[in-house]
Amino acid sequence: MLTWLVQTRLAAVLMKSARNCGKSLVTMSATELRPIVMSGPSGSGKSTLLEKLFKDYPGCFAFSVSHTTRKPRPGEKDGVAYHFVSEEQFKKLIAENGFLEYAQFSGNFYGTSKTSVKEITNSGKLCVLDVEINGVKNIKKSGLKPTPRYIFISPPSPEVLEKRLRDRKTETEESLKKRLAAVKEAQEYADTGAYDFIIVNDDLERAYSELKSKLAEDLIIVQENFK
Numbered sequence: 001m002l003t004w005l006v007q008t009r010l011a012a013v014l015m016k017s018a019r020n021c022g023k024s025l026v027t028m029s030a031t032e033l034r035p036i037v038m039s040g041p042s043g044s045g046k047s048t049l050l051e052k053l054f055k056d057y058p059g060c061f062a063f064s065v066s067h068t069t070r071k072p073r074p075g076e077k078d079g080v081a082y083h084f085v086s087e088e089q090f091k092k093l094i095a096e097n098g099f100l101e102y103a104q105f106s107g108n109f110y111g112t113s114k115t116s117v118k119e120i121t122n123s124g125k126l127c128v129l130d131v132e133i134n135g136v137k138n139i140k141k142s143g144l145k146p147t148p149r150y151i152f153i154s155p156p157s158p159e160v161l162e163k164r165l166r167d168r169k170t171e172t173e174e175s176l177k178k179r180l181a182a183v184k185e186a187q188e189y190a191d192t193g194a195y196d197f198i199i200v201n202d203d204l205e206r207a208y209s210e211l212k213s214k215l216a217e218d219l220i221i222v223q224e225n226f227k
Ligand SMILES: Nc1ncnc2c1ncn2[C@@H]1O[C@H](COP(=O)(O)OP(=O)(O)OP(=O)(O)O)[C@@H](O)[C@H]1O
Pocket: 040, 041, 042, 043, 044, 045, 046, 047, 048, 049, 164, 165, 167, 168, 201, 202, 203, 204, 205, 207
C-alpha cells in the first residue's frame, strides 16, 4: 500500500510524463495489471473523467468488448462494437461460467466475458469496466483475477447531481427520476466499503488529479509496456 506522499509524488511524475502508449507492445511487465471497475450514480461524472484519462494517455486504456445476441447493425464489426454470438453460444458461455456479468434487454442478451477482459490485459493495456451497482456486485462474485481496482465516483450532493443531469439534457423526466432514485442505493453500497477508492467529483480538475494519483502505479506499468 503506497503512502499518500509516495502517491502524490508518483502523480507528479505522471503529470509530467503522460504519453501515448503507442501501437506495439515492447515489453510486458511481470506485474499483472488490475482491471479498473468504475461505478457511481448516473451523472456523477464517470464518462467525463474517463474521457480525460483516455485523451491524456492515448492507447493505454481500453473498454472490454461485450458479447450480445442482437444482430449487428450496419457498419458494426464483430469483435469491435460487440462479439456477436447466437443465443446458443451465449447460453453455453453462461453455463461455462464465462461471464463476469450478463443481462437481458428487450429480448437480447448482453454480457462481459472474462476472456474479453483478459484479452485487454494480455495486450498490455489497462482494461476499464464502467458498470452500475449490480455489475460491481457480479464482478466481485465472479472471482476475476487479478482482482480489479474498484472505484466509486460520487457526486458532491444529490442536488448538484440532479442539476448536472438536467444540464446534460440527455434525460426525459421519467429517466431522470429513475436515475435519481438509484443514487441512494449506490451511495449506501459505496458506504459499506465495497470500493477501493471513493472520489468525490466536486471540482473536475481536482477529482481528475485524484483519479490519476490512485492509478499512478498502473499508469507507470502500462507506459513501460509500450516504451
Ligand atoms: N466536476 C464537474 N463539475 C461540473 N460538471 C461536471 C463535473 N463532472 C461532470 N460534469 C458534467 O456532469 C454531467 C454528467 O457527467 P457524465 O456524463 O460524465 O456522468 P456519468 O457518470 O458518466 O453518467 P452516466 O452513468 O449516465 O453515463 C456532464 O454533462 C458533465 O459534463
